[in-house]
Amino acid sequence: MSTSPKLKLYEEFSAIARGLGNAHRIDILEHLGQGERGVDALAAKIGLSTANTSQHLQQLKRAGLVESRRDGKYILYRLKGDNVLTLLGALFDVGEHNLAEVDKVMRDYFHKRDDMEAVSHEELLERSRDGLVTVLDVRPNDEFAMEHLPGAKNIPLEELETRLSEIDPAQEVIAYCRGPYCVLSFEAVAALRKRGIKARRLEDGLPEWRAAGLPLEQP
Amino acid sequence: MSTSPKLKLYEEFSAIARGLGNAHRIDILEHLGQGERGVDALAAKIGLSTANTSQHLQQLKRAGLVESRRDGKYILYRLKGDNVLTLLGALFDVGEHNLAEVDKVMRDYFHKRDDMEAVSHEELLERSRDGLVTVLDVRPNDEFAMEHLPGAKNIPLEELETRLSEIDPAQEVIAYCRGPYCVLSFEAVAALRKRGIKARRLEDGLPEWRAAGLPLEQP
DNA sequence: GCTACATTCAAGTAATCTGTTGAATGATAT
């Protein structure tokens, strides 16, 4: 047998997996989950050189995980279809359940995820419709500007300390950011609680909200 | 930032992806989806040396995709939890929708998957309960012996030509094998149709049937 | 104890992947 058709297929599938086989590339995918981005902008966000980022993007493209289009001087990359998010979700799920290392990092840095008691999409919708909660977007300004949850207030994590007064201490805060493992919202909740403000995390981030077909706001 | 907790997590997730980053390892996972296997037995099935197979298995183990236990002289490996199957499914899904290469192989070798008009779990259950169909397991004997769909008849693909008389030509045949891309059932359906016997494929294979919580038979 | 057998380890080669640097492309704007 030269190479059976099945092995040929598995060769392709494994090529997709190799596309996910680097932490920076997963980081890139998380950022692209927020929306389209140019190469340089992405490179700045994730802290790699432009050339290196470009090469990672081309690997992701070959793997069928992202696609690109030209817009003037820029080449904008975006996730290729919703099933990429599903794939990432499945990957995270295996990690969270099957790898002791992941569990350890979660416990050490995120102070036990269970304690955080994440809020579901439904609960957020319901309670925010009733005006019971402040929805807080802790991503940087530019990402908030592209798209955000309806009625959300934007205070980037770095500015949270100095802008605490803008938050109504009588209401519970529900914080969200880029995705289920985005550090920002974990830290925001921790910071708010230390100040005695009731706060919880949304269970995941903006891309999953969009994938669920829920409404978003653009300026 | 030395390495942010998020990047640490993504490092772990990408390690899982690297576990899937080799066609032989995906093949191994498909076989383990049938049930526990010793190293040597697996090596024979997938056509690699024992030492090489052992090393692949250890990579899969490090990635949290399989686990092992000792049984007498043998060390038996099995999939680590159902979410591994989910992950594989998500991977296949991305491949099927996003990669032109995959589409091409499907068309060339599997004569257009749409034509095959796969049968769902529900339809199989219903029609087999009413005695309307022959459920045909085309995997090798030893795999059938471990576990198979209720009421299924076992004719390994290689023996199909010579044992055609055992199949009731009045009934439709529903063939299945190891998984959604297992070649055996595709070829079985093609062979049966050439002989004028009505035949279709089950949409996926035995592992997915088990994961769905449906009943199985053991001898 | 010794033998047989399944599995793993260790060492080596060829191939692939990561990140750097500097030069090449290709579109826009003057």
Next chain:
DNA sequence: ATATCATTCAACAGATTACTTGAATGTAGC
């Protein structure tokens, strides 16, 4: 056309991966 700027290519060193071979481990059965 020319200059500018975003992106990609090409070439390199260092690390990792796949597979082979032969030796080492560990359990079962005598």
